[in-house]
Amino acid sequence: MRVAVIGVGLTKFGEHWDKSFTDLFVEAGVRAIEDAGIDGKDIEAMFIGNMSGGRFIDQEHISCLIADRAGLSPIPSTRVEAACASGGLALRQGVMSILSGFHDVVVVGGVEKMTDIATERTTQILATASDQEWEAFLGVTFPSLYAMIARRHMHEFGTTREQLALVSVKNHRNAMKNPYAQFHREITVEDVLNSPLVADPLRLLDCSPISDGAACLILASEDKAKEFTDSPVWIIGSGQASSTIALHDRKNIVVQEATIHASREAYKRAKKEPKDIEVAEVHDAFTIGEILAIEALGFFKIGEGGRATEEGLTEIGGKVAVNPSGGLKAKGHPVGATGVAQAVEIVLQLRGEAHGRNTNADVGLTHNVGGSGGTSVVHIFEKG
Amino acid sequence: MIPRFWRNIRYRYNLIATKCETCGEIFFPPRKLCPNCRRRGKLVEKKLSGRGKIYTYTVVYNAPLGFEMQLPYIIAIVELEEGVRVTAQIVDCDPDDVHIGMEVEAVFRRISEDGEAGLIYYGYKFRPVKEGGDGHEV
Ligand SMILES: [Zn+2]
Secondary structure, eight states: OOEEEEEEEEOOOBOOTTSOHHHHHHHHHHHHHHHHTOOGGGOOEEEEEOSOHHHHSSOOOHHHHHHHHTTOTTSOEEEEOBTBTHHHHHHHHHHHHHHTTSOSEEEEEEEEEOTTSOHHHHHHHHGGGSOTTTTGGGTOOHHHHHHHHHHHHHHHHOOOHHHHHHHHHHHHHHHTTOTTOSOOOOOOHHHHHHSOEEEETEEGGGBOOOOEEEEEEEEEOHHHHTTTOSSOEEEEEEEEEEOOSSGGGOSOTTSOHHHHHHHHHHHHHHTOOGGGOOEEEOOOSBHHHHHHHHHHTTSSOTTOHHHHHHTTTTSTTSSSEEOTTOHHHHHOOOHHHHHHHHHHHHHHHHHTOSTTSOOOOSEEEEEEEETTTTEEEEEEEEOO | OHHHHHHTHHHHHHTEEEEETTTOOEESSOOSSBTTTBTTOOEEEEEOOOEEEEEEEEEEOSOOTTOGGGOSEEEEEEEETTSOEEEEEEOSSOTTTOOTTOEEEEEEEEEEEETTTTEEEEEEEEEEOOTTSOOOOO
């Protein structure tokens, strides 16, 4: 399979009190269209990742709203929701619409506006990604689910508190060179270990922040892409899988099974193996999330992700550069935008346009997770 | 959300699971469809003993609405004697004492308060099994 990415656009991630939900999307969308050098009338359809417009900004019918404000009516517009994996799933819908022959040029967007409401309310909304009746009802928060995974990972494999902290330290360091990142602040292991407890053993600096932001991609079919560019970045693999929504229903919580299934599909379609991946943007909503990802994606053996991180194998210049953008931890995590923003970073990396943090990679991967691991979506990219 | 709570009261108050008579697997929370056997599955209700061991846990310091008064509180996944796992709070236990493998038993307690609606929700929590005690007070 081959689908071209011919344009990318992002807003800065962070607290945008002066910008609305639609302002953010239009800003990213205009940048992507300009980057692609296309005209609005070339676009045939749009797919928008958004987790919870209804709860964050009291607005449903996001698909129509975005098409309207972006001046793209009457093209068909579809919202895609899978909690924090909404963006990655929107990308997959766009890819499938082109591979099916239905469309030749589509917009894939992701957007979330999370800072208009109180933090306690945001905590409650994010917990809706878990099982409302049998987890959230009992006082479970989203960080507490990842904390229970971290505790068990430490128990079974000897993963250390310091190894978890090193994920955050690396991602904050990478974000220093990303102008779109929410944080431009280097941190130390001690900073992480001295930050307030959120859900033991996870502390504040193990957790991705609450963010506003939008991201956008322009996809084109192989034939159509030639009209706009000689060297697109190609999406050569896509995979998606589900697991149980409740963490307690999984036989083994220290292995992200949905990611094993999703990546297996993506590697097969791309005719690649884990060792071929040079750069990856993975779902580090919590530091343990990056450890689970690099193990389930096959970069390292199950249980060895913590040690690999400690040995520097996931740094830029290491065996596989993981989260050169700063990841969800330091770039920010506007949930619906995240999966699309990961793809934007990989495209910039493969074009050699990730200034100051380039990895000179030819093959890259994105990994986007919904809930505590109930949905996983993986895409593989290759330089044109 | 009252109807959603009310529909599950029987299962919540009495720890009633469902068991698939075709493959033998027990499900709690109860399932109406066996994911192993699907249409060939035959599900019947089964009351759980309420005794088990902590599989993993955390201590929560940032609460969602309705739980602020309980901070800090312990959330755990408990593996019950019957082999199923359930998420619940651990009570009557100092956060410094909780550990993986700790033996616990179910108790019936207040879960949360919905201030706006003036409601109190009840359900299961777990507490450490006392050495030598009969441990079945609910
Ligand atoms: Zn069965």
